[in-house]
Amino acid sequence: MQLLKDKINKEGVVKKGNVLKVDSFLNHQMDIAFLEEIGKEFKRRFADETITKILTIEASGIGIACITARYFQVPVLFAKKTQTKNIAGEVYTSKVESFTHNKVYDVIVSKQFLTADDRILIIDDFLANGKALIGLSDIVKQAGASLVGAGIVIEKGFQEGGRIIRNMGIRLESLAIVDAMDEKNGCTFRQ
Ligand code: G4P
Numbered sequence: 001m002q003l004l005k006d007k008i009n010k011e012g013v014v015k016k017g018n019v020l021k022v023d024s025f026l027n028h029q030m031d032i033a034f035l036e037e038i039g040k041e042f043k044r045r046f047a048d049e050t051i052t053k054i055l056t057i058e059a060s061g062i063g064i065a066c067i068t069a070r071y072f073q074v075p076v077l078f079a080k081k082t083q084t085k086n087i088a089g090e091v092y093t094s095k096v097e098s099f100t101h102n103k104v105y106d107v108i109v110s111k112q113f114l115t116a117d118d119r120i121l122i123i124d125d126f127l128a129n130g131k132a133l134i135g136l137s138d139i140v141k142q143a144g145a146s147l148v149g150a151g152i153v154i155e156k157g158f159q160e161g162g163r164i165i166r167n168m169g170i171r172l173e174s175l176a177i178v179d180a181m182d183e184k185n186g187c188t189f190r191q
Pocket of ligand 1 (some may be wrong): 022127
């Protein structure tokens with residue numbers, strides 16, 4: 001998506017350790033007019049699919065998922081991150097390991113809101129190592145729901161997540177794939 005690449009080139013800041021800061025429009029301050037274009041693009045890419053619900057994970061995915069949901073006219077369900085160990089039987093749960101934050105947490109979704117009838121589109125801001133996406137897809141599987149695909153705003157193509165998710169047979173639509181980044185020259189995008 002050229003508009004997204006232009007936005008990253010203009011406003012994104014590459015930090016040490018291969019971290020791309022997009023706080024001015026995506027991860028902290030949110031540019032709503034721009035996010036509407038993101039939502040429209042996800043709708044365009046998944047136009048051929050029946051989707052009953054969008055699933056995301058707190059925190060940064062929620063805003064993007066909500067705006068995208070306006071174009072699909074479906075509810076948004078977000079997985080909650082919790083450190084609680086004893087979780088009651090009313091929730092689906094999966095373990096997610098965060099390399100960036102160096103910890104393991106449980107993600108939970110209430111069984112009430114995810115059922116076998118659902119056709120799920122997962123939306124998230126970044127795909128890096130893919131652990132969050134794997135955890136969410138595991139929760140969809142536990143519910144017996146259908147995973148239609150995953151829409152990612154920025155995929156870090158030099159990390160393994162994209163390859164793992166595609167190898168799992170999940171339809172993955174990333175609006176920008178960054179193949180390399182450095183503090184001086186910024187991002188190189190996959191064509
Ligand atoms: P993974 O989910 O693909 O396995 O990635 P990883 O564990 O490496 O990333 C952990 C968190 O860091 C995720 O957010 C992910 O979106 C974010 N992240 C990864 N790479 C970048 C990057 O280059 N720039 C930015 N801005 N974020 C990145 P999270 O833990 O779910 O936190 P939240 O921000 O959604 O609350």
